[in-house]
Amino acid sequence: MNYTFASATILLVLITDPVGNIPIFANALKHVAPERRPWVILREILIAFVLLLTFMFVGERFLEVMNLSELALQIGGGVILFLIALRMVFPPPESVDPEQMQEPLIVPLAVPAIAGPSALATVLLLVSQQPEKRVEWIAALCVTMLVSTVVLVSAERIQRVIGTRLVVAVERLMGLVLVSVSIEMMLRGIKTFAQQLAQA
Numbered sequence: 195m196n197y198t199f200a201s202a203t204i205l206l207v208l209i210t211d212p213v214g215n216i217p218i219f220a221n222a223l224k225h226v227a228p229e230r231r232p233w234v235i236l237r238e239i240l241i242a243f244v245l246l247l248t249f250m251f252v253g254e255r256f257l258e259v260m261n262l263s264e265l266a267l268q269i270g271g272g273v274i275l276f277l278i279a280l281r282m283v284f285p286p287p288e289s290v291d292p293e294q295m296q297e298p299l300i301v302p303l304a305v306p307a308i309a310g311p312s313a314l315a316t317v318l319l320l321v322s323q324q325p326e327k328r329v330e331w332i333a334a335l336c337v338t339m340l341v342s343t344v345v346l347v348s349a350e351r352i353q354r355v356i357g358t359r360l361v362v363a364v365e366r367l368m369g370l371v372l373v374s375v376s377i378e379m380m381l382r383g384i385k386t387f388a389q390q391l392a393q394a
Contacts, residue, residue: 199330202320206338208372209275209312210242212345214282214365216353218307219346222298234297235346241300242308243339246317250331253318264322265383265390271315272379278312279376282369308342
């Protein structure tokens, strides 16, 4: 499955789901002073960016160490994307932790809200399938993190302007698109596997 800079950027934006992360960040930062919230958001996005960038550079070695094929990664990544997309379309009931009164660090904002399993699997997939385009994938990741920064720093204003219902509607629309992407990934992986079996 060949990706371009544009399609990879769109895919990463859909997976990191900045609009869907607005309620998560709002809940996690409600006990943080309003003037400090933008800095916490920037810190968490930077941590997520470093983690995803690291996976881009050690992805191939990781596959070798774990003895995983690109085909397994493609099908597995499609399954993970499908599950994430289902959660976007049919979100589970929110669980509020009353003990979460401190400023969040890494968990749950950087990981797994931004750099979750699906995002990590996607950057691994991009690099393993088209390593010659690594610079484009890094640029796509940078654009994705920039979009997340703008959306999340402006989260309170966005919620006030468009309302919570529209935020939920946009997230579910993104989830529907991601369902299609994940199914396409799985179908291509299964097709490649069938071709390999036929040639064996």
